Amino acid sequence: MMSQLLNFILKLILNRNFILVFAVIMGMIFGDFATYIKEYTIYILAITMVFSTTGIDSKALLPIKKLFKPMFVGTLLNYFVFGAIVLVLAWFLMPTNELFLGFVVIVAAPPGVAVIPFSGILKGDIEYSILGVFGAFLASIVIAPVLVRVFANGASISAWALFMLMIKLVLIPLIVSRFLLYKPIFKYVAIVRGKIVDWGFALIIFTAVGINREVFFSDPKILVLSSIVLLSGTFGLGAIFEFFSKKAGIKYERNITQVLLLTIKSSGFSVVTAMTLFGKEAAIPSAILAVIVLLYLLYLSIRLEFKTK
Helix, strand or coil: CHHHHHHHHHHHCCHHHHHHHHHHHHHHHCCCCCCHHHHCHHHHHHHHHHHHHHHHHHHHHHCCCCCCHHHHHHHHHHHHHHHHHHHHHHHHHHHCCHHHHHHHCCCCCCCCCCCHHHHCCCEEEEHHHHHHHHHHHHHHHHHHHHHEEEHHHCCCCCCEEEEEEEEHHHHHHHHHHHHHHCHHHHHHHHHHHHHHHHHHHHHHHHHHHHHCHHHHHHHHHHHHHHHHHHHHHHHHHHHHHHHHHHCCCCCCCHHHHHHHHHHCCCHHHHHHHHHHHCHHHHHHHHHHHEEEEHHHHHHHHHEEEEHHC
């Protein structure tokens, strides 16, 4: 009986969904400790990105000529379609410029690497998801600095500093992750990468929630308005895109992968970038995004289960 209980507790604390929810709750309760972690979030994110991008298989990127269409579609959906909806809504609904800039950073962030495993879970096109995520990751190195400069023209932010931040947080982790895919090393990496990624993002979300917890308690209006924007950009936009894709005759496997490329952003990346560039208030939307993305992925998984039955 005791061993069964211990096994249950172990499975629970290693569950990705539990870890994220736990991070949010801990941030609300023990937010004072978040200030001690804040200065290290950029290093935590870099390590997390190294391990998470091991999910992008180098072999799937060959031959080069097959890359272009999925890369273009992934970039178009993840930045421009998602961005158009989210930025318009945030422009009208956000009460402060810092909060609006928080949404600019979300739009500028690369897609969440969770797109790849969830393409598999949801019976989507895994190879297409790898190519789409890879393309959007590379595009973020240029798109993110341009987007932030366009919408934050009143802030004293160097375009070169933004570009270098993207190199540190996207390109270098992507390159380092290629070495971790070397067979003698990867057999050890495969054992720990899921835990490192889950707890790395959990620490980042804990920090974002913790340093802003007084806002969550004292100004629920911000929570509600931010949730409206992000629910529209995930559940709402995803449902509309899925409907019209089906009407256009796109097969389910490609359709569901494109829905993920459209709606799933790297909340950990956007938290750190927002805090680094614009301060703690700008990280509030990204902290909320982490929960909404989790809910959306759970919704898609449960929906498929019901359809299968």
